[in-house]
Amino acid sequence: MPPPPPPRIFTLEATSGVPIYRQLIDQVRRLVASGHLLPGAELPSVREVAAEYTVNPTTISKAYGLLELEGLVQRNRGKPMTIAPLRRNQQALAQRLRQIEAQVDSLVLAARQLDLRATDLTALIKQKMQEEYDEQR
Amino acid sequence: MNNGDASGSAVISLRELGKVIGGKAILSNISVDIEPGSIVGLLGKNGAGKTSLIDVLLGFSPPSSGSSRVFGESSFNLPAATKGRIGFVPQQDELLDSLTGAQQLALNAALHPVWDEGLIARLIREWEVPLDRKIQVLSGGERQKLATLLALGHEPDLLVLDEPASSLDPVARRQFLRELLEIAESPTRTVLFSTHIVSDLERVASKVWIIRDGRLVWAGDLDTLKESVVRVTLLARDPVPANLSIDGAVSQRTDGRRAQLVLTDWRDARQRELADRFGADVTIERLGLEEIFLELHA
Numbered sequence: 154m155p156p157p158p159p160p161r162i163f164t165l166e167a168t169s170g171v172p173i174y175r176q177l178i179d180q181v182r183r184l185v186a187s188g189h190l191l192p193g194a195e196l197p198s199v200r201e202v203a204a205e206y207t208v209n210p211t212t213i214s215k216a217y218g219l220l221e222l223e224g225l226v227q228r229n230r231g232k233p234m235t236i237a238p239l240r241r242n243q244q245a246l247a248q249r250l251r252q253i254e255a256q257v258d259s260l261v262l263a264a265r266q267l268d269l270r271a272t273d274l275t276a277l278i279k280q281k282m283q284e285e286y287d288e289q290r
Numbered sequence: 291m292n293n294g295d296a297s298g299s300a301v302i303s304l305r306e307l308g309k310v311i312g313g314k315a316i317l318s319n320i321s322v323d324i325e326p327g328s329i330v331g332l333l334g335k336n337g338a339g340k341t342s343l344i345d346v347l348l349g350f351s352p353p354s355s356g357s358s359r360v361f362g363e364s365s366f367n368l369p370a371a372t373k374g375r376i377g378f379v380p381q382q383d384e385l386l387d388s389l390t391g392a393q394q395l396a397l398n399a400a401l402h403p404v405w406d407e408g409l410i411a412r413l414i415r416e417w418e419v420p421l422d423r424k425i426q427v428l429s430g431g432e433r434q435k436l437a438t439l440l441a442l443g444h445e446p447d448l449l450v451l452d453e454p455a456s457s458l459d460p461v462a463r464r465q466f467l468r469e470l471l472e473i474a475e476s477p478t479r480t481v482l483f484s485t486h487i488v489s490d491l492e493r494v495a496s497k498v499w500i501i502r503d504g505r506l507v508w509a510g511d512l513d514t515l516k517e518s519v520v521r522v523t524l525l526a527r528d529p530v531p532a533n534l535s536i537d538g539a540v541s542q543r544t545d546g547r548r549a550q551l552v553l554t555d556w557r558d559a560r561q562r563e564l565a566d567r568f569g570a571d572v573t574i575e576r577l578g579l580e581e582i583f584l585e586l587h588a
Binding site for chain 1: 328329464467468471474475488489492493494495496512513516517520525571573575576577578579580581582
């Protein structure tokens with residue numbers, strides 16, 4: 154029996170309106186921003202990701218190519234791709250905020266439809282974040 | 291990658307292809323190429339022309355106008371050598387009911403100069419294809435697996451499948467899709483499959499052809515399609531006009547200050563354009579292929 158495959162690190166939804174390569178880029182960025190993928194961490198190969206998730210390899214290699222251009226991952230001859238050394242100690246705050254902006258946009262829209270005031274919403278967000286961070290500790 | 295006139299290296303090249311049967315246009319003005327190494331998913335409603343298109347490009351029936359070429363040869367006069375590079379699984383299989391699976395396999399193997407015994411043995415095992423029973427007693431799914439095996443044995447450079455997974459259960463479908471990916475991993479091998487199971491296509495296809503009433507309404511990257519078609523919601527300060535006259539809108543609904551429309555040529559810059567033009571909050575929603583397909587048929 155071959156050893157069981159390692160747990161999946163990505164969540165790729167083929168039926169989502171977001172192309173798979175986009176999902177993969179966003180997830181690698183997030184995993185790096187949150188410190189779950191540290192510099193030097195190996196990424197599964199295009200072939201492995203395509204086989205594991207049964208998705209077309211073109212979209213995976215597109216994601217890896219764009220991540221490489223961005224400087225977030227690096228190609229290593231004959232070895233798996235790795236997370237690149239961080240240029241700054243961590244990704245800039247502005248960049249991390251940009252990654253959550255789309256979710257904030259839809260939240261704001263929902264809040265507007267419910268006639269919520271900004272102060273009410275931020276209070277709730279603050280409370281939820283506190284709970285979440287407490288749980289992790 | 292794509293240098294404009296790519297038809298020289300194209301596996302399939304269709305030019306202004308038309309097909310008329312009994313005075314009715316079944317296919318109209320189809321021009322498209324398939325590059326080697328791609329998996330192309332052909333999507334369309336029943337009767338849209340999927341099977342007719344496959345028939346013409348494989349040379350089972352001649353085009354009424356325009357041209358269809360496979361590996362550079364005219365589809366309707368394919369040399370035997372070119373036919374040998376094609377594997378085809380029709381919607382209705384052509385298995386011989388009185389043979390066992392093993393006999394049918396041996397028959398097909400004998401017809402081809404090349405036959406990949408190793409691959410066939412592996413797929414028989416993995417797909418659990420029954421070989422000892424007569425084909426007439428096999429289930430729809432078992433027949434489909436056997437028919438697919440027969441099309442793979444001679445290592446075709448072009449594999450064409452018409453509704454290949456329709457009788458397969460989810461486990462078998464997944465195994466089958468994996469095999470398609472494996473085939474197209476070779477940069478010289480190409481897969482074209484028609485389906486109405488949108489989620490299968492979404493998984494494994496790199497390119498999508500959407501055919502509607504015999505016309506190709508989309509032929510291109512699946513990723514690009516998903517990025518181009520979005521649902522936009524406008525929430526304006528003032529009531530919006532009933533007709534928003536926005537370019538590239540396939541559907542629109544307006545109600546007072548609210549409007550919802552589907553655009554087919556989305557760019558992120560349009561969000562600001564629309565916000566400025568209508569004094570509106572603009573939210574966009576990305577659509578899965580099934581919804582895109584429905585919107586294109588609205």
